[in-house]
Amino acid sequence: MTTEKDTLNYGPVLFHYDLFPEKLEQHGRVKKVITKRGTFALKEAEMSEDERSWFTHVIQRLSEIGFHQVVPLYPTKFGDYTVQLGSRTYYLMPWFASDERNERAKDEVLIDHLGKIHALTLKEQDFSNEVVEHSYQYLMNRWENRQYEMERFTEEAEQKTYMSPFELTYLSHFHQIMRMTEEAKRRLKEWYETCQREKRYRSVLCHGKVSRNHLIFNPTGEGHLLNFEKAVLDTPIRDLAVYFRRAAHQKEWSAEEGKSLLDLYEKHVPLLNEERGLLISYLSYPEPVFNAVDLYCMKRNDYSQIEMVHRLESRIRAMKKIRDFCDAIMMAPPPAPLEQTDSIPTKIHINDEGDHI
Amino acid sequence: MELINTLEKEYELYGMRWKEKPHIIMTDYGEKRIRYWSENEGMRWHIRWRDESSKGSGAVPDRMIRTKSGEPAIKYGNRWLTVHDHTETLYGCEDVERWGQFIATLLNAAVSVKNQEVFLKQIEPPVFDLNHCMTLAQKYLEANFQCMVTSIKESKQRLEFSRAIKNRMRNHALPVLDKELSVKNGKKIFHFLFYQGGESLPVKGYLPLRKFMVEWLEQTSPSSLKRLLTEVNKHFSLEQEQGLLLLAEVVMPWELYDCLDQLDNSSLERMIDGLKRYEDCWEKNRTLVKTVTEWFDEKRRKVAL
Structure with a gap:
């Protein structure tokens, strides 16, 4: 339902597109804008000036390199692709109604598109010891600190005469969680050593926020990606890890399904051995479980014990599926050789807290 | 067609x-x-x-x-x-915060003139010509009208003060502004300020902003002008060189041209009317100078405290 207030609030933004809304509907962070000229999706975001220009550049670049399965941005009448109003940034896209017939195919289309983008933007970078060293040390330190926090939580829980159901659940899986942590660290160290030895590192344009929600189908049934606000040049594993970690939380998801999706991806970009190791490392690290513990420690009054336990159990179940998936991908065939290119990355983001569930 | x-x-x-x-x-x-x-x-x-x-x-x-x-x-x-x-609905002066923020944005853009430097270098800041004013005033001065005597004396003092500041700040870049900066150009679309700019050659320095402030004062009050300056200052610092350059332009007795334009000695009646308008014009600008200098003094005092 559109109110006069809505029209006034969004009027200054829609003015840039010469749109006069007949109706505005809220769909998450997107407004559905119904006008005489058609129906549009207005996305609200928080971006700095640099992020805005990078975001616009990414969308344009994807089109230039031949990837057209991106929800296009409409330019304003002044030729800009975003509108800045106070601290908020807005951009306008066509509105695609959700088509449930395509829901089942979503993961395949998503992974296929991701593979295409990665293949089109793949570059083998000149090896920079400093960059790799910094990235490795940063992540290893963060993981060790997190591990230490979890060990402390465990010790405190063990000293209690009566443990809470949450603590009890956590403790009964503690050794398994720690085994996965150690596995993640071991794999990360291996990745680092291989990088040092092989002196190679590949980067692609990562979507940065891969999710089923960021794929929609146009009226002809063609899947389009959206929300490139967090796009970044990084290892292809960044996107894959975010995707598979999320996917593992779906009830029906299985290691076999994950393996066939990874095979689909590898038709576009066959992974190098060290990249496969890095993927296993990212996925093995039980960050989602640790986040559930954080939530328990900080917001235990906001949720019931049963809710907290359910959340933790669901994450542990996902962790087990992830472990099976990692076992499956370790046995993958060796990848095809690379072509040489010449660009140098300024930094490698090999992990990001925001990517975790 | x-x-x-x-x-x-x-x-x-x-x-x-x-x-x-x-x-x-x-x-x-x-x-x-x-x-x-x-x-x-x-x-x-x-x-x-x-x-x-x-x-x-x-x-x-x-x-x-x-x-x-x-x-x-x-x-x-x-x-x-x-x-x-294009629209005709005026925005008015009630939304001081929005105006202040907009003027600050204009000034920020106006002082960062890295591009088109050759074009902008050709533009000279307007210069106040006291001799020209004295020539215009000559034929009235014999009558020794009090308002003229006082205003010319004050003009000389203000001119000296303004030149001293400008001289001290001569190494600092002046903003380049649209000549027709005016409250009347502020229009309303939905509830936001839509500003219709001009087409003339730009002006180097703060004279367009001075004219805007005179207009603002005519439509509001000294306290509103002070609030406007405070809002501008939140997004574009007036507490350093650019503030002094603005002060120098405000103190410069530009209104003397307009005051002298009002005079007409073709008849006694017209002369009396002209002198009344002269006084009004002078007083209006005096309020501007007083308000702006008070605002700068208050700012300085706050810093000192």
């Missing part, structure tokens, strides 16, 4: 017809204004300040609507032509 046809071909605008030939057209997307430019560099400057000052101030200047191929202007005969939004 030839121009309408050209516009329809070049722009994503439909249903075009004249409302006020040759400047205002109606389209399916509302009224649009057409501006004509005979000089390309001047137009480029106007495109730039409009684009720059649209960034994040919560106000929207009348930027050039882009053509289908993304250009801000089209060549039409031996001139250039640009298309802008």
